[in-house]
Amino acid sequence: MSEQERQGERIAKYLARAGVASRRDIERMIGEGRVRMNNVPVEHPATFVTAGDIVQVDGAVVGEQDRTRLWRYHKPDGLVTTHRDPEGRRTVFEAMPEGMPRVISVGRLDLNSEGLLLLTNDGALARRLELPSNGWIRRYRVRVFGVVDERRLAQLAEGSVFEGVRYGPIEAGLDSRKGDNAWLTVALREGKNREIRRVMSGLNLHVSRLIRTSYGPFQLGTLNRGELEEVPGKTLREQVSGLAPERRPGRKV
Incomplete structure (x- = not known):
């Protein structure tokens, strides 16, 4: 047994994974007292989890860690990207199919936005991809109503300030216009x-x-509204460096 296996893994990392x-x-x-290990409240995120420890969150036992997985989801409008909504609105996670493991989102799309939302069972991966x-x-x-000034659109690539908030470079171009409505393509690196x-x-x-069509190398593609599709493990590891190889039956990793 290696030194790392004897010491275990920090509980915050364990639960994120x-x-x-x-x-x-x-x-x-942890600060709210919602995490317990071996039926004892965890008081510090530096607590280590080793083989045989039983970890609970909100009274539910967290099972063995699965391999890192990623899904593409075509989020419809009308869903919020949160696990709990104080206003009682339906969430993305309530719309998941039966048998879906617990997942978290990579970034968010607001209530009225739609399109590609990446979901993963690995909290550390989610943070990394954000x-x-x-x-x-x-x-x-993006469909907009109003008079589009293409010169001002182009200037967004230099960064902008609106209502005292500074925004990074945004690439925006006019695709089509019909009356007072227009479709734009918009790209940014930090939202x-x-x-x-x-x-x-x-x-x-x-x-x-507002429809997100891609997030890094991952595309919305032909996913229908509300449709979910897992990214093949091989593809995930090609696009995200440093992930552990997939476990195979009968083979130690």
Whole structure:
């Protein structure tokens, strides 16, 4: 047995890898007394989990960690990307098919946005894929109402400031126009909360539809609304470096 196996794994990392939540959220849950190990409340995120330990979150036992998995989901509008909604609105996770393991989202799409949402059972992977340092481009199709000024659209690539908030470079181009409605293609690398809607509002454009078509190398493709499809393990490991190889029956990894 290696030294790492004897010491175990920090509980925050263990639960993140099990898809419970991000490490930051798990640390908050520990502070709220929601995490127990061997029926004793966990008081510090540096607690180590070793073989045979029983970990519970909100009274439910967290099972053995599965291999890292990723799904593409075509989120319809009208769903919120959160596990619990204080307003009682239906969530993305309530829409998952029966038998789906516990997953968390890579980033979010707001209530009225739709399109590609990545889901994973590995909280550490989710956090990693959200980091702006990845340089992954997120592309959107955006329908707007108003007069589109293509010169101002092009200037967004230099960064912008609206209502005192500074936004990074956004690539935006006009695809088609019919009357006061237009379709744009928008691409960014770091998305602040409701960034596209707020930036478009700053250009006197009202967003009536927002569809994410890609997140880094992963595409919405032909997924129908509400449809879910797992990314093959081989593809995931080709696109995300450093992931452990898949376990195969009868083979020790």
